[in-house]
Amino acid sequence: MKTAYIMQKEIRESILTPKGFLWYIITSMILSALSYLFLTNSELSLLDQGQMLYRIMNFITALGVLMGLVFGADAFAGEIERGTLEALFLSPVDKGEIALGKLGAVLTNWGIIFAISLPYLFVVGKGEQNLLIGIAYLAILGTFLAIIFSAFSMGLSARIKSMKNSLIISFFVFLLAGAPIFLSAAQRSTWFGRILDFINPFAGAINTFDSVVIDSQGFSYQAWRVAIICGYLLLSLWFLKRSVSRLEM
Amino acid sequence: MKKLILVLSMIFLTIIAYYTSASAASRIAVSINPPFIQANMGDKITYVGTITNNSDRAVNNIIAYISLVNVTPGKEAPLDLEDWSANKAIKVDTIPPRGTYEGQWPMRLIDSGSYVAYITVVDKNDNTPLSSDMSHLEIKRILRLNPNNVLPVAIGEPVFIGMVFMVIAFRRRKRVK
Amino acid sequence: MIISVENLVKKYGDYTALDGLNFTVEHGDIFGFLGPNGAGKTTTIRILTAIIKADSGNVLIEGHNVFKEPLEVKKINNALPESNGYYEWMTAREYLGFFANLYGEKTSKQDIYELLEVVGLHGKEEHLIRSFSRGMKQRLGIARALVNKPKLLFLDEPTNGLDPKGRRDIHDLLINLNRKHGTTIFLSTHLLDDVERLCNRIAIINYGKIVRAGELDRMKGKGTIEDIFFLSTKEGTL
Numbered sequence: 001m002k003t004a005y006i007m008q009k010e011i012r013e014s015i016l017t018p019k020g021f022l023w024y025i026i027t028s029m030i031l032s033a034l035s036y037l038f039l040t041n042s043e044l045s046l047l048d049q050g051q052m053l054y055r056i057m058n059f060i061t062a063l064g065v066l067m068g069l070v071f072g073a074d075a076f077a078g079e080i081e082r083g084t085l086e087a088l089f090l091s092p093v094d095k096g097e098i099a100l101g102k103l104g105a106v107l108t109n110w111g112i113i114f115a116i117s118l119p120y121l122f123v124v125g126k127g128e129q130n131l132l133i134g135i136a137y138l139a140i141l142g143t144f145l146a147i148i149f150s151a152f153s154m155g156l157s158a159r160i161k162s163m164k165n166s167l168i169i170s171f172f173v174f175l176l177a178g179a180p181i182f183l184s185a186a187q188r189s190t191w192f193g194r195i196l197d198f199i200n201p202f203a204g205a206i207n208t209f210d211s212v213v214i215d216s217q218g219f220s221y222q223a224w225r226v227a228i229i230c231g232y233l234l235l236s237l238w239f240l241k242r243s244v245s246r247l248e249m
Numbered sequence: 250m251k252k253l254i255l256v257l258s259m260i261f262l263t264i265i266a267y268y269t270s271a272s273a274a275s276r277i278a279v280s281i282n283p284p285f286i287q288a289n290m291g292d293k294i295t296y297v298g299t300i301t302n303n304s305d306r307a308v309n310n311i312i313a314y315i316s317l318v319n320v321t322p323g324k325e326a327p328l329d330l331e332d333w334s335a336n337k338a339i340k341v342d343t344i345p346p347r348g349t350y351e352g353q354w355p356m357r358l359i360d361s362g363s364y365v366a367y368i369t370v371v372d373k374n375d376n377t378p379l380s381s382d383m384s385h386l387e388i389k390r391i392l393r394l395n396p397n398n399v400l401p402v403a404i405g406e407p408v409f410i411g412m413v414f415m416v417i418a419f420r421r422r423k424r425v426k
Numbered sequence: 427m428i429i430s431v432e433n434l435v436k437k438y439g440d441y442t443a444l445d446g447l448n449f450t451v452e453h454g455d456i457f458g459f460l461g462p463n464g465a466g467k468t469t470t471i472r473i474l475t476a477i478i479k480a481d482s483g484n485v486l487i488e489g490h491n492v493f494k495e496p497l498e499v500k501k502i503n504n505a506l507p508e509s510n511g512y513y514e515w516m517t518a519r520e521y522l523g524f525f526a527n528l529y530g531e532k533t534s535k536q537d538i539y540e541l542l543e544v545v546g547l548h549g550k551e552e553h554l555i556r557s558f559s560r561g562m563k564q565r566l567g568i569a570r571a572l573v574n575k576p577k578l579l580f581l582d583e584p585t586n587g588l589d590p591k592g593r594r595d596i597h598d599l600l601i602n603l604n605r606k607h608g609t610t611i612f613l614s615t616h617l618l619d620d621v622e623r624l625c626n627r628i629a630i631i632n633y634g635k636i637v638r639a640g641e642l643d644r645m646k647g648k649g650t651i652e653d654i655f656f657l658s659t660k661e662g663t664l
Contacts (some may be wrong), residue, residue: 002528005524009524013513013515025407028407029407035399035402039396083509083510083511083512084511086507086509089477090475091528091529092497092530094497116410123397248477248478249477425554426552
C-alpha cells in the first residue's frame with residue numbers, strides 16, 4: 001500500500017506535469033512524422049510494411065529505455081540533492097518499498113508511451129499479418145527493457161548520489177546498448193558484432209522484433225533471446241535491491 | 250602448288266573461325282517483353298525474357314540476368330536492383346536444340362523516372378555476353394495524401410495529448426493557490 | 427526512560443564521528459543536545475531515527491532496539507532534519523496527506539487543517555509549498571513531524587534562519603506540545619538561547635563523546651550556559 005502512495009507521488013511529480021506532457025507530445029509528433037513519411041509515396045514508403053512496423057517498434061523501445069534511464073537517474077540522487085529523501089527515510093517505509101514505488105512510476109511512464117504508440121502501430125501495420133503478435137512482443141519485451149534499464153539507473157543513482165553523474169553514465173549505457181544500430185550489417189556479422197548482439201538485451205529485443213515481424217518466425221526462434229533478457233531483468237532488480245539496501249544519508 | 254595449299258588452308262581456317270565465332274552469336278538469341286511499360290511508383294510488373302537456342306546442339310549452364318539503367322536526365326546511372334527485385338539472375342541448366350526458355354523477372358517499382366531494361370545472357374563457353382533489345386520503362390510518381398488514414402492519427406493524437414494536459418492543468422490551477 | 431544510548435560508535439572511513447556515546451533521555455523531557463559544528467549531533471540523530479546504522483553500540487527507543495526494529499521505532503518517533511527539503515509542487519495539505527499515508531494514519535482533510543493551524547499555517551492549506559517563506563516551510567516541516575502524533579520528536583536546528591518572532595512561535599509550539607501532549611522533545615542546536623528557554627536537561631557532545639550531561643538548572647548553578655558550553659568544548663577538554 002505504501003508502495004502505491006510513493007508511486008502516486010512519483011507519477012504526480014514526473015508525469016502529470018508540463019515537462020512530462022511535453023515528452024509525450026514530442027513523442028507523438030515524432031511518431032506522426034515517421035508514420036506519415038513511411039506511408040506516403042516517397043522512397044521510404046516502398047518499404048515492406050513489416051519493415052515499417054519494425055522500425056517504429058524499435059523507436060518506441062528506444063524511447064522507453066531512454067526515459068527509464070532518465071527517470072532512474074533522478075530517483076534517489078535527485079531526492080538527495082533536493083533534500084527530500086531524508087523525510088522519506090524517516091517514515092516507516094522500507095527502502096525496498098520506496099524503490100518499488102519509483103519503479104512503478106517508470107513502468108507507468110512506459111505504459112503511457114506504449115498507449116500513445118498503439119494508434120500509429122495500427123495505422124502503419126494495417127493489413128500486416130504479424131501486427132498483433134508484433135504488438136504483443138513489443139508490450140512484453142518493451143516492459144522488460146524499461147525495467148532493466150531503469151532499475152540499473154536507479155541502483156546507480158542510489159550508489160553515486162549525484163544526479164549529474166548518474167545521468168552521464170546512464171546515457172553512456174544507452175549508447176552502448178544502442179550500438180548495434182550504428183554498426184553496419186557486415187560489422188554485426190563479425191565476432192565482435194555477434195558477441196555484442198548476444199549480450200545486449202536491447203539488441204536481443206530488436207532482433208526478436210525483426211524475427212517475428214519481418215521473418216514471421218515463432219517463439220522457438222526467440223526463446224534464447226527472451227531468456228537472456230529475463231536474465232538481465234533479474235540481474236538489474238538484484239542490483240537495485242542491493243544498491244538501495246546500502247543507501248544511507 | 251605450295252602457294253595453292255597455303256591459300257586453301259587460309260580460306261579453310263577463316264571459314265572455321267568465322268563459323269565458330271558466328272555460331273556463338275547466332276546460337277542464342279534473347280529478347281525482352283514487353284518493349285514498353287508505363288506504370289506508377291509502388292506498382293509490381295514482370296519482365297519476360299525469352300532465350301532461344303538457334304543451334305542444333307543443346308546449350309547448357311547459361312546465366313541470364315536483368316539490368317536496369319536510369320536514363321532520367323541528370324540521374325543517368327545503372328541501378329542496384331536490391332530493393333526492386335528479388336531474383337536478378339536465373340541459371341538455366343539446358344535449352345534443347347531449337348528450343349526456347351522463358352524466364353520471369355518480377356519487379357517492384359521503387360522510384361519514379363525514365364529507365365531502360367534489358368536481359369543479358371552469359372554462356373561460359375563463349376567470349377561475348379549477349380544482350381536483348383532495351384525495354385523502355387516510365388514510372389510516374391503519385392502523391393498519396395492520406396494513405397491508410399494516417400492523417401487523423403498523425404494530427405489528432407498530439408492535439409489530444411495537449412488537450413488532456415490542459416484539462417489536468419486547468420483543474421489543478423483552479424484548486425491550488 | 428524513552429531513549430537509552432550505550433557505547434555508540436560510528437566511523438566514516440578513518441574518521442570517527444561517534445566515539446562511544448552514552449546518554450539517556452526521560453519521558454517528558456525537552457532534551458537539549460548541544461555541541462559545536464562537526465561534533466556528531468546530526469549523526470546521533472540519524473542513528474536514533476534509524477536512518478543510518480552504527481558500527482557498534484546499543485540504542486533503545488521506548489524499549490525497541492533501533493537496529494533490530496527500525497520500522498517500529500519510526501512509527502513512534504518523528505524528526506525535522508536540519509536541511510529538510512520539500513516537494514514544492516505540492517500544496518501544504520497534499521504534503522501532509524502524503525506523509526500521513528506513509529505513517530498509516532487515517533487523516534481527514536479536517537485533521538490536516540487542524541494540524542496546520544497548530545503550527546500557525548491556518549489558511550495556507552491549498553497554497554503551493556513553493557510560495558512559502560523559509561519560516562513557513564519550517565512550520566510545515568514541524569507539522570509533518572507531528573503527523574503521526576509521535577511520542578518522541580527530534581528537531582535538528584529547528585529555528586535556524588528564522589526571525590525573532592518565528593523563533594518565539596516555534597518555542598511556544600514546542601512548549602505546548604511538551605506540556606499539553608507529553609511529547610518528549612530531543613532538540614539538537616547550537617543556539618544557547620533556545621536551550622535556555624526550552625530545555626530541562628541537556629547533554630554536550632564534542633568529538634563524538636558526551637562531555638557533560640545533566641539537568642540544566644543544576645548545571646547553570648556553576649555559571650551561565652555559555653560558560654558551561656565553552657568550558658566543555660574548548661580544545662583539550664577531553
